[in-house]
Amino acid sequence: MNIAFISTGTELLKGSAVNTNLSCFGSALAAEGLILHQEIACGDRKNDISEALSAALKTSDILLICGGLGPTSDDITLETVARFFGLKLRQDEALTLKIENFWKALGRTIPCPKSQFKQALLPEGAKAIPNPVGSASGIDIETSYAGRARRVFLAPGPPSEFEPMVKDFIVPAIADAIPERIPTRGFLCAGVGESTVAATLEKPVTAAGVEIAYCADASGTRVFLSGADAEKLEKADRLAHELLGDSAMPDGILDPVSRTIQLLNEHSSRLATAESCTGGLIASMLVERSGVSSVYAGGAVTYSNELKHTVLGVPQELLDTCGAVSEECARAMAKGACERLGSNVSVAVTGIAGPDGGTPEKPVGLVYVSACVKGEIQVKKLNLRGGRTMIRRRAAAQALILLNRMLEKS
Numbered sequence: 038m039n040i041a042f043i044s045t046g047t048e049l050l051k052g053s054a055v056n057t058n059l060s061c062f063g064s065a066l067a068a069e070g071l072i073l074h075q076e077i078a079c080g081d082r083k084n085d086i087s088e089a090l091s092a093a094l095k096t097s098d099i100l101l102i103c104g105g106l107g108p109t110s111d112d113i114t115l116e117t118v119a120r121f122f123g124l125k126l127r128q129d130e131a132l133t134l135k136i137e138n139f140w141k142a143l144g145r146t147i148p149c150p151k152s153q154f155k156q157a158l159l160p161e162g163a164k165a166i167p168n169p170v171g172s173a174s175g176i177d178i179e180t181s182y183a184g185r186a187r188r189v190f191l192a193p194g195p196p197s198e199f200e201p202m203v204k205d206f207i208v209p210a211i212a213d214a215i216p217e218r219i220p221t222r223g224f225l226c227a228g229v230g231e232s233t234v235a236a237t238l239e240k241p242v243t244a245a246g247v248e249i250a251y252c253a254d255a256s257g258t259r260v261f262l263s264g265a266d267a268e269k270l271e272k273a274d275r276l277a278h279e280l281l282g283d284s285a286m287p288d289g290i291l292d293p294v295s296r297t298i299q300l301l302n303e304h305s306s307r308l309a310t311a312e313s314c315t316g317g318l319i320a321s322m323l324v325e326r327s328g329v330s331s332v333y334a335g336g337a338v339t340y341s342n343e344l345k346h347t348v349l350g351v352p353q354e355l356l357d358t359c360g361a362v363s364e365e366c367a368r369a370m371a372k373g374a375c376e377r378l379g380s381n382v383s384v385a386v387t388g389i390a391g392p393d394g395g396t397p398e399k400p401v402g403l404v405y406v407s408a409c410v411k412g413e414i415q416v417k418k419l420n421l422r423g424g425r426t427m428i429r430r431r432a433a434a435q436a437l438i439l440l441n442r443m444l445e446k447s
């Protein structure tokens with residue numbers, strides 16, 4: 038059974054919004070040993086949505102359609118889907134009550150507008166998927182098309198509503214519906230590009246009778262190994278880790294943040310962060326994870342030289358002679374983060390993210406990342422490519438990768 042994902046939203050086609058929902062859905066499926074077969078993005082127009090449905094249903098039996106479930110005039114996904122499958126819409130009493138209570142909880146003094154109750158419509162025979170965050174419930178439809186049974190899920194577009202719905206309900210329901218899925222192992226090859234990973238693994242892993250797939254991002258390359266033969270899959274997984282060495286994270290670890298939290302827990306340590314060009318990005322990556330308070334003490338964004346000196350204790354003489362973008366400054370920032378923020382583990386970043394500020398001696402993309410683990414400090418010099426956003430993301434990932442390797446060796 039193939040799985041397709043349809044993202045609705047004219048804002049996606051204009052480039053004014055990034056489709057993080059696709060990454061969320063694909064990753065959640067991969068964790069269950071399932072692979073997304075197809076993804077289609079279309080505008081908020083009835084014909085566009087209908088054409089996307091027709092295209093996806095040529096090869097897929099399970100669909101997730103994202104967006105267009107709200108109360109405004111451009112929220113036409115449910116209406117279009119119901120018409121496409123020939124399903125009548127009915128007002129659901131429980132959803133109507135939920136919307137009324139949701140409106141009251143917002144503290145509104147005026148009666149709930151009729152337009153809001155558009156979100157209380159359900160196709161005949163469909164089930165509502167709970168949405169504890171927003172007013173638009175998801176919808177689970179079991180129907181048929183072209184003589185075959187189909188399962189269609191509808192989910193709201195905002196990531197804060199989409200992600201918990203996908204992880205808590207939709208992907209588990211899909212996994213239950215596809216018991217014959219092929220076992221898959223996944224891990225991150227930290228700090229290594231896709232072409233390098235492919236050149237290292239392609240021949241030996243495929244020769245072992247296992248399929249391999251890659252997904253590159255700012256932190257390295259995610260590797261997915263799939264095979265019906267459990268013994269061959271285990272052998273190929275061990276071989277891949279041996280060939281990639283220290284860069285290969287344990288199975289199931291697909292990002293450096295997860296590994297950082299895991300290692301800090303193992304070491305009973307708490308981390309402090311000191312950031313300049315990344316501007317708090319590392320701190321943000323960490324606090325997105327629930328339960329991180331047990332291993333993350335906090336951090337300082339010391340963008341100016343003045344704050345590097347007053348907050349982290351970087352010597353003024355060092356800043357005057359070596360500059361803020363230097364190995365010496367990165368080392369002093371990591372040391373200061375531990376001393377001033379009361380932690381035995383720290384990471385620090387300083388660099389030039391661009392597009393301005395570079396010189397022949399210190400070009401855009403020059404970044405120093407540093408980590409301190411129980412008094413030992415290491416610094417790594419990076420020459421990163423890309424725009425400002427990509428340089429910052431890569432610098433943040435490389436800082437955590439450096440910390441992870443130090444924690445692993447200690």
